[in-house]
Amino acid sequence: xxxxxxxxxxxxxxxxxxxxxxxxxxxxxxxxxxxxxxxxxxxxxxxxxxxxxxxxxxxxxxxxxxxxxxxxxxxxxxxxxxxxxxxxxxxxxxxxxxxxxxxxxxxxxxxxxxxxxxxxxxxxxxxxxxxxxxxxxxxxxxxxxxxxxxxxxxxxxxxxxxxxxxxxxxxxxxxxxxxxxxxxxxxxxxxxxxxxxxxxxxxxxxxxxxxxxxxxxxxxxxxxxxxxxxxxxxxxxxxxxxxxxxxxxxxxxxxxxxxxxxxxxxxxxxxxxxxxxxxxxxxxxxxxxxxxxxxxxxxxxxxxxxxxxxxxxxxxxxxxxxxxxxxxxxxxxxxxxxxxxxxxxxxxxxxxxxxxxxxxxxxxxxxxxxxxxxxxxxxxxxxxxxxxxxxxxxxxxxxxxxxxxxxxxxxxxxxxxxxxxxxxxxxxxxxxxxx
Amino acid sequence: xxxxxxxxxxxxxxxxxxxxxxxxxxxxxxxxxxxxxxxxxxxxxxxxxxxxxxxxxxxxxxxxxxxxxxxxxxxxxxxxxxxxxxxxxxxxxxxxxxxxxxxxxxxxxxxxxxxxxxxxxxxxxxxxxxxxxxxxxxxxxxxxxxxxxxxxxxxxxxxxxxxxxxxxxxxxxxxxxxxxxxxxxxxxxxxxxxxxxxxxxxxxxxxxxxxxxxxxxxxxxxxxxxxxxxxxxxxxxxxxxxxxxxxxxxxxxxxxxxxxxxxxxxxxxxxxxxxxxxxxxxxxxxx
Numbered sequence: 001x002x003x004x005x006x007x008x009x010x011x012x013x014x015x016x017x018x019x020x021x022x023x024x025x026x027x028x029x030x031x032x033x034x035x036x037x038x039x040x041x042x043x044x045x046x047x048x049x050x051x052x053x054x055x056x057x058x059x060x061x062x063x064x065x066x067x068x069x070x071x072x073x074x075x076x077x078x079x080x081x082x083x084x085x086x087x088x089x090x091x092x093x094x095x096x097x098x099x100x101x102x103x104x105x106x107x108x109x110x111x112x113x114x115x116x117x118x119x120x121x122x123x124x125x126x127x128x129x130x131x132x133x134x135x136x137x138x139x140x141x142x143x144x145x146x147x148x149x150x151x152x153x154x155x156x157x158x159x160x161x162x163x164x165x166x167x168x169x170x171x172x173x174x175x176x177x178x179x180x181x182x183x184x185x186x187x188x189x190x191x192x193x194x195x196x197x198x199x200x201x202x203x204x205x206x207x208x209x210x211x212x213x214x215x216x217x218x219x220x221x222x223x224x225x226x227x228x229x230x231x232x233x234x235x236x237x238x239x240x241x242x243x244x245x246x247x248x249x250x251x252x253x254x255x256x257x258x259x260x261x262x263x264x265x266x267x268x269x270x271x272x273x274x275x276x277x278x279x280x281x282x283x284x285x286x287x288x289x290x291x292x293x294x295x296x297x298x299x300x301x302x303x304x305x306x307x308x309x310x311x312x313x314x315x316x317x318x319x320x321x322x323x324x325x326x327x328x329x330x331x332x333x334x335x336x337x338x339x340x341x342x343x344x345x346x347x348x349x350x351x352x353x354x355x356x357x358x359x360x361x362x363x364x365x366x367x368x369x370x371x372x373x374x375x376x377x378x379x380x381x382x383x384x385x386x387x388x389x390x391x392x393x394x395x396x397x398x399x400x401x402x403x404x405x406x407x408x409x410x411x412x413x414x415x416x417x418x419x420x421x422x423x424x425x426x427x428x429x430x431x432x433x434x435x
Numbered sequence: 436x437x438x439x440x441x442x443x444x445x446x447x448x449x450x451x452x453x454x455x456x457x458x459x460x461x462x463x464x465x466x467x468x469x470x471x472x473x474x475x476x477x478x479x480x481x482x483x484x485x486x487x488x489x490x491x492x493x494x495x496x497x498x499x500x501x502x503x504x505x506x507x508x509x510x511x512x513x514x515x516x517x518x519x520x521x522x523x524x525x526x527x528x529x530x531x532x533x534x535x536x537x538x539x540x541x542x543x544x545x546x547x548x549x550x551x552x553x554x555x556x557x558x559x560x561x562x563x564x565x566x567x568x569x570x571x572x573x574x575x576x577x578x579x580x581x582x583x584x585x586x587x588x589x590x591x592x593x594x595x596x597x598x599x600x601x602x603x604x605x606x607x608x609x610x611x612x613x614x615x616x617x618x619x620x621x622x623x624x625x626x627x628x629x630x631x632x633x634x635x636x637x638x639x640x641x642x643x644x645x646x647x648x649x650x651x652x653x654x655x656x657x658x659x660x661x662x663x664x665x666x667x668x669x670x671x672x673x674x675x676x677x678x679x680x681x682x683x684x685x686x687x688x689x690x691x692x693x694x695x696x697x698x699x700x701x702x703x704x705x706x707x708x709x710x711x712x713x714x715x716x717x718x719x720x721x722x
Contacts, residue, residue, distance in 0.1 A: 081685030088478045088687070106687070109477045206584065212671040214682060255672075262588045262670025269667075277566045278588070422686040423476070427497055430682065433674035434500045 052098020145237025312413025520605025
């Protein structure tokens with residue numbers, strides 16, 4: 001495995017200790033003399049529970065954080081809906097909650113999280129402006145659905161409503177994000193796929209699959225309908241009842257005609273459907289496409305760049321929120337933990353999955369030039385590429401599907417969300433399921 | 436010290452009450468209260484009691500289609516698992532002469548159940564898939580040209596997985612009730628000139644009824660309360676009652692999910708009551 005070839009100038013341990021001491025001092029605990037030792041003694045007993053979905057809350061990252069920071073970190077995985085339910089109904093069993101934008105909105109509303117002070121996030125100024133200002137390289141990032149920027153700010157530490165525009169407090173600190181599209185078998189689909197409408201093309205009857213998580217499955221479906229010119233949406237991220245009805249009715253017709261071989265809910269199911277030859281085209285996540293390819297089955301992640309106001313990726317972003325009950329040393333430790341995430345080790349780790357770091361400038365320090373060229377710059381890999389655990393993934397010369405980071409991210413056209421009509425949409429989605 | 440009859444009675448039921456009250460009665464009451472509350476759409480619930488959640492469920496076609504699907508799976512699973520379970524138990528009790536061997540074979544029946552439900556279900560996928568073992572074998576033999584798609588991600592696959600998972604719940608009680616049939620009764624019937632069919636009809640089936648009923652209770656209540664097998668084996672091609680309200684919980688619609696849960700609980704209790712009505716298990720067992 002091409003481990004990070006560059007060592008950071010300051011040793012991690014020293015860096016963190018200095019940071020911890022500074023944070024401790026900031027907390028105003030008085031005794032300055034010999035503080036770092038006392039701190040080191042006391043943090044040993046601290047345990048942070050970081051809870052969220054498996055692709056964002058990763059044990060290997062937690063282990064590394066615990067090693068670098070000197071306190072205990074426990075990673076717990078739940079699926080998206082179980083996570084938000086736990087944050088809301090049992091907030092005291094969680095310390096760091098992993099939130100998508102829409103979950104951050106809900107968690108703030110329910111008062112289970114506390115505002116994060118932007119000033120205490122050391123890399124905050126190095127964050128990509130996608131998150132802090134809603135733009136990248138001068139182009140506005142899509143605001144259909146709930147974008148990470150829209151769900152980032154709170155006016156005060158204990159505000160329960162999101163703040164429109166920049167403020168001093170954050171609902172969460174973004175840590176990993178990506179742009180989802182379609183995966184397909186280039187050997188069985190006769191042309192390069194660049195538009196969502198191919199997913200509902202009758203040519204692929206019985207060989208297509210769609211994501212069965214209602215909240216985001218409906219957005220993938222909407223991208224297809226919009227692409228095929230069947231429906232015009234006001235906002236795909238917040239549909240009206242009529243838009244939901246039209247979308248579901250078309251899905252039901254497709255299902256009745258035998259278009260969908262299956263639907264999938266988990267990462268593994270999508271890999272298995274494609275690898276076992278059950279489907280040749282389906283909505284899919286980037287690392288799942290990579291996982292199919294490691295089985296030596298050709299699979300391409302479709303670059304669905306925006307054109308004529310259609311197409312585009314569905315973006316998602318997970319960030320870390322601080323639960324309301326955190327205080328004192330534990331709160332300081334949580335800030336240290338968040339700061340650690342942004343120092344680059346974790347950014348490099350998730351990048352090797354095909355996801356992105358919100359602070360690529362630090363992730364770069366932990367990536368080899370080869371990895372940087374492949375994952376971020378969209379250039380042919382100068383050497384072979386391995387996954388985060390060192391398993392070879394791509395031979396030298398491969399170019400990442402969808403191109404460079406900037407190309408992909410600026411082509412996001414909607415973000416994961418929770419619609420106002422979510423309850424109604426869920427019922428209609430089940431109509432599709434039983435049809 | 437002598438306790439009066441009443442106190443002895445209460446002492447006798449106290450272990451059952453100690454389990455039922457905290458683990459069944461109280462949660463059901465909590466769920467019921469949730470089901471008549473209202474939601475603000477963001478996971479918050481407020482007290483404004485009404486039966487609106489229930490009337491909404493009863494007015495929706497979706498409810499009836501979901502129940503139709505779920506009851507369909509329950510009935511199909513019941514029929515197949517009862518059939519297979521009955522004959523397996525019959526073989527063990529009446530055809531295996533050595534008691535020790537019968538017991539041994541009975542234990543062998545439980546071996547597959549040492550692994551997790553999920554593994555047993557998922558292992559059907561490589562067998563039934565488009566490029567699975569069965570399709571490949573049939574194509575290689577020339578029996579079919581195109582893979583049979585109904586094998587996986589279909590109602591068929593769901594029933595296969597359920598029957599595989601739940602037949603043991605039939606075998607055990609049927610084996611138990613059959614083992615208690617006095618063999619001399621069967622011999623007497625043979626001596627009196629009864630045909631095999633008559634023996635089955637007048638002796639074995641009636642005397643195994645309690646076992647079949649017990650097995651049916653397990654199978655019906657498990658299938659009615661499951662959503663995972665349907666989700667995976669149908670490839671998301673169909674939905675289930677529990678799956679639908681699990682998704683309600685996913686978007687924090689607690690009151691409507693609670694109302695669905697109460698309705699399902701009542702329905703399952705009615706189904707169990709119907710089974711008990713047909714077969715008086717208490718009478719059969721104490722005979």
